[in-house]
Amino acid sequence: MNDEEISVEAILDHYRNPHNYGKLESSNASFTEFNPICGDTVHIQLSIADGTIQDARFVGRGCSVSQASASMLTDLLKGKKVEFLESMTEPEFLGILGIKVGPAREKCALLSLTAAKKAVKGAT
Amino acid sequence: MFDPVRVARDFPIFSRGDLTYLDSAATSQKPSSVIRAVEDYYSCCNSNVHRGIYRISEEATELYEKSRENISHFIGSTDPTGTVFVRNTTEAINLLSYTLGRKLAPGDEILLSVMEHHSNMVPWQLLRERGVVIRYADIDSDGKLDLEDLKSKISRKTRIVSLTHASNVLGTINPVSEISRTAHEASALFILDAAQSVPHMPVDVRSIDCDFMAFSGHKMLGPAGIGVLYGKQDLLSDLPPFMGGGDMIREVRLDGATWNTLPYRFEAGTPNIEGAIGLSAAVDYLRNLGMEDVRYHEKDLMSYVMKRAEEIQDLIYYGPRDPEIHGGVFSFNLGDIPAFDLESELKGVRRPESSHELHPHDISSFLDQSGIAVRAGHHCAMPLMTRLGVQATSRASFYIYNSRKDADKLFIALENAKKAFAR
Ligand SMILES: Cc1ncc(COP(=O)(O)O)c(C=O)c1O
Numbered sequence: 037m038n039d040e041e042i043s044v045e046a047i048l049d050h051y052r053n054p055h056n057y058g059k060l061e062s063s064n065a066s067f068t069e070f071n072p073i074c075g076d077t078v079h080i081q082l083s084i085a086d087g088t089i090q091d092a093r094f095v096g097r098g099c100s101v102s103q104a105s106a107s108m109l110t111d112l113l114k115g116k117k118v119e120f121l122e123s124m125t126e127p128e129f130l131g132i133l134g135i136k137v138g139p140a141r142e143k144c145a146l147l148s149l150t151a152a153k154k155a156v157k158g159a160t
Numbered sequence: 161m162f163d164p165v166r167v168a169r170d171f172p173i174f175s176r177g178d179l180t181y182l183d184s185a186a187t188s189q190k191p192s193s194v195i196r197a198v199e200d201y202y203s204c205c206n207s208n209v210h211r212g213i214y215r216i217s218e219e220a221t222e223l224y225e226k227s228r229e230n231i232s233h234f235i236g237s238t239d240p241t242g243t244v245f246v247r248n249t250t251e252a253i254n255l256l257s258y259t260l261g262r263k264l265a266p267g268d269e270i271l272l273s274v275m276e277h278h279s280n281m282v283p284w285q286l287l288r289e290r291g292v293v294i295r296y297a298d299i300d301s302d303g304k305l306d307l308e309d310l311k312s313k314i315s316r317k318t319r320i321v322s323l324t325h326a327s328n329v330l331g332t333i334n335p336v337s338e339i340s341r342t343a344h345e346a347s348a349l350f351i352l353d354a355a356q357s358v359p360h361m362p363v364d365v366r367s368i369d370c371d372f373m374a375f376s377g378h379k380m381l382g383p384a385g386i387g388v389l390y391g392k393q394d395l396l397s398d399l400p401p402f403m404g405g406g407d408m409i410r411e412v413r414l415d416g417a418t419w420n421t422l423p424y425r426f427e428a429g430t431p432n433i434e435g436a437i438g439l440s441a442a443v444d445y446l447r448n449l450g451m452e453d454v455r456y457h458e459k460d461l462m463s464y465v466m467k468r469a470e471e472i473q474d475l476i477y478y479g480p481r482d483p484e485i486h487g488g489v490f491s492f493n494l495g496d497i498p499a500f501d502l503e504s505e506l507k508g509v510r511r512p513e514s515s516h517e518l519h520p521h522d523i524s525s526f527l528d529q530s531g532i533a534v535r536a537g538h539h540c541a542m543p544l545m546t547r548l549g550v551q552a553t554s555r556a557s558f559y560i561y562n563s564r565k566d567a568d569k570l571f572i573a574l575e576n577a578k579k580a581f582a583r
Contacts, residue, residue, distance in 0.1 A: 052583045059506040068502060074521050074537045075551035077500040095505040097497075097551060099521030100581065103512065144521065 047135055050104035055111050060093035065159035069151035071143050076102040080151040082113070084159055089113045089121065094148065101141050105133055106148035118156055124149065162449050164457065168561035170445075180532040180566050185328050185356060185489050185539075185557035187378045190442075194381055197441035198434045209433055210407060210424070224433050227440035228423070234443045235354075235373070235390060236364030242396060244389040244423040245431050249355040250279040252374030252389035253322070255426065256351060257283035259399040260320060266291025269317040271348070273297040273305055274547045275327045278540040280353040284322065293317075299547065303330040303479040311342060318348040325357035329539045329555065330479035331462070331489035333357070340369045349395070355379060359446075360487055360559075361455040371395055377435060381442035386435025389426070396422050403428040454560055458488035461558050461567065465490050468571045474516060475574070478548060488558040491539070494518040494578060497551045518581050520554040526577040532570060 060066075063081035070077040076098030083091040092110040096103055112132065113121060129149045130142070137145050168174045170191040173181075181189060205219040212218070225240075232243040246252045264270075270284050274296050284294055295318075297310035305323075314321065321343040326333045336352060343350040352370040357363050359380030365373055372395070377386040391399075401408060401419055405428035410418045419425045446454065463483045469475050469492065477492040495517025520536035527534055535555045538545045545552065556570055 048581070051581075054512055057512060058508055070500070072538075075500070075545070076519075076521070077551075079502055079505070095502070097500040097505070097512075097519075099519040099525075101521070141521070141525065 044135060047100055047104040047133070050107040051100035054094075054103060054107040056093045056107065057095060058093055059095070060091055062091060063093070065155040067151045067155035067158060069147050069154065071098075071102070071147055073140075073143065074098065076144050076147055078102060078106045078148045078151050080106065080110070080148060080155050082152065082155050082159070084118060084156070087118050089116050089118060092152075094151075096148075098147070099141075099144055101135070101137060102144040102147045105129075105145050106151075108133060109148045109152060113152065121152055121156060161453055161456065162560070164561055164563040165565075167449070168563075171561055174561065178531040180530070180569050182556040182558065182562065182566060182570060183533045183535050184359075184379070184559035184562075185555065186535055187384065188359065188381050188559055189561065190381055190383070190438075191445050193445055194383070194438050194441045198383060198438045201434050201437045206434075208430055220433060223437050224431070227436040230440045231388060231436075231443050232390075234447065235358060235388075236366050237390060238366075239393055241422040242391050242393050244391065244396070244426045245436050246374075246387045246389050246426075247385055247432070248376040248378070248387035249277075249353060249374045250283075252372075252387055253280055253351075253353065254283045255389055255402045256322075256372055256374075257287060259402055260349070261287045261290065261292070262400055264290060264292050264319060267293065267317060268319045269293045269295055269315070270320045270322065271295050271297060271310070271313055271318050271343075272322055273299070273310070273324070275299055275303075275305070275330055275332065275541065275544050276322075276324055277328055277353065277355070278542070279355075280322055280324060281543070284320075296543075297323075299330070299332075302481065303327075303332050304485065305332065305334050305339075307335070307338075310339065314342060314346045314348065316346065318343070318346050320349045320351060322351035322353065324353040324355070325363070326360065326487040326489075327479070327541075327544075328356050328489060328557075329491050329541050329544055329553065331486040331491070332479055333361070333485045333487055336370070337368050344369070356487060356489070360458055362451040365390055377439040377442065380439075381445055382439035383432075383435045386432045386439050388439075393422065396426075399426075401428075402426055405429045407431070449560060457560060458558055459483045459486075461562065461564065462486050462488060462490065464564050465556075465558070465567050468567060472571060472574060472578075474578075478553065488562075489555060490557065491553040491555045493520065493550060493553050494523060494574065497553070498549055499546065499551050516583065518577060520552045522581060523554045523574070523577055526580060527570070527573050530569065530573045530576075532573055534570070 060081040062083040066081040068079040078096035205216040207217040232240040358375040373390040378384040408428040524536035
């Protein structure tokens, strides 16, 4: 397997067995983002205390890229400072996902990041 | 009957050799004759129409007007002044909503259907500002228009019935002559969105007796940026202008202007001359194949596609099962792709890893790896997606250059996609 095939496999793994799927009871920041082009939807829930993301979960429906990226992002965010999320750029996140996506599917890949950032903005 | 494999040879794009094009409902490919017609025009007599008193301008004007006559005959109209060149279906319907809308009063009703493309929905919805009421005829479980529902929603208040001839999602071919009569009995205007019918079947504006009709060149082998608004002469004459500018006027003074005759009144500014000439060449190509045969070919292909579809487990497809009323559009999902509902999702009603659905986006990306171009999404028919209870669908659409082989490729790739994404 070359690098690209490995990351496609990683995406498929997360798609088949999403991490952190379901309701987060302690959530105090959440946001639903959807892509009107294809209907892909991701709802991110964060539990934030003392500027740190204690826990992260998501629910959603959509293509493998949008759902796997939400699974990977929620893994990544746990235990991180809120600033870590706020300062993460789109190219950085795409780099972490490690897949090459065309412009049409970039939106799917970024859906969860957008949702998470908006969740933090509206955090209670 | 023509052979689609030979037809495909007339289309330079297929010399790539790696393309299975199943997205003609979005836009069609172009045969060399159309490409050549546009090129010839640029090389022989490019100039502005209706203006120059010199030879090439007269030649350009003649080519442009001959194209109008040709296209007008193609749709069964005997009067080319009722054939207005516009950019596309969307522009034609906006022209109608803008001009007809100015005559509507609060409480007047416009009847559409839930299967309309956004371009036959949003322009009418803009009139709600004036108090105009928009109503929608429903579909039945087979994806056919519910005629009882449609008739029950027509009343004395109905001023316009605007309907698609063939659905770009369901493939449904609507009984438009009958609906035209129903509309006229209620003294309403009948407008036909023919974007998915004029390219695929014989369409005769006189036998349908539509008052206006809209279609796009790019979906019927012609260039993009050229389309047609057909209208009955007396009705077009009654409409106020749409866009103001050059060509649409007779005389301009500092305190106002008078309007040009039809169809120029609705063709403000320099028109898409090469587009009209290209579309005329496209019409020649289609006429040469024979529109009856085009329809027959697609019906035959769709019967085959529906048969193959039954063999694939979890494949759900939409629209009528009867190929007689199903155009060359095949919308489907692998597994159920219901609309997202946050509440039930948070309650954990449905675990993603236990479902076997495959999202349209994944399907189209996967098919793309085998050079198969299909569309995924809402197909500019979001209310229809809601009505069907789905988030999105995949859509394979067929045309004159597609054969059963292309359908076979599609179904083989779909089986492979199911394996690749199996949970
Ligand atoms: C039924 C129908 N109506 C209208 C349109 C709009 O056509 P255009 O984008 O060329 O204006 C389409 C194109 O997708 C269509 O399928």
